[in-house]
Amino acid sequence: MSSPRALADIRKDLESFVGSRVKLKANKGRNRIVEREGVLESIYPNIFVVKINERKVERRVSYSYADVLTSTVELFVYGNKNEEIKIAAVNE
Template identity: 75%
Template structure:
């Protein structure tokens, strides 16, 4: 297991994937886990925004980079169908 990455590095990684399809797995507490797909819409200094289209409704969800660091949120970037890249909080 490696050392935790600084939040600035996690932000840099996400900056390179703005506009990409993202698969999201978020732990909302009390055994509530949300899994959905959307597009990484934008990144800001403290948060990032994912646009999700579900049941003909467009919503935007924002999370902080600390959520990735604490593994409350797991992000997978969808590449050409089957291949996925996990945005992780540790150096491999």
Template identity: 60%
Template sequence: MGKNELLRIKKDVEAFVGQRVKLKANRGRRKTFEREGILEKTYPNIFVVKIDDKTNAVRRVSYSYTDILTETVEVTVYGENGYKKIKCVS
């Protein structure tokens, strides 16, 4: 399940490059990080999201595909037909 599941998650993420996403990340001790941005690029082990910030500064965050598998990060993609959550299928 582990390696096959990571490959499926990676392919799902790659399919949505350039689209608007909502991130919800667990930062520990009951702290969560919720932001919206554009799924900018994927790499073999990580993906990068360009965050929309109130200021003019550009901010990028990166997460591994394992973060989605372990549910440390939730990625929701906004599309024409509503939204789709990228997650592992356990």
């Protein structure tokens, strides 16, 4: 079972990046991995929301902090000089 402290740390890391461009790598099961880019729109107590623009359609997808902790979702935030900063579990 994951520790609540680790989930709080992931949430705290993401709070400073609200409004920033992010890249998601989500494992959807059965060898399906989806990569998308968007903007980290908002942070809630149990989930975070990413706004994605695909083919002239604006979508919002949400993931839990546990998804990041278990590496089901890999989240990369673009820094000042377009370098990627990985938001990862505490023990990585």
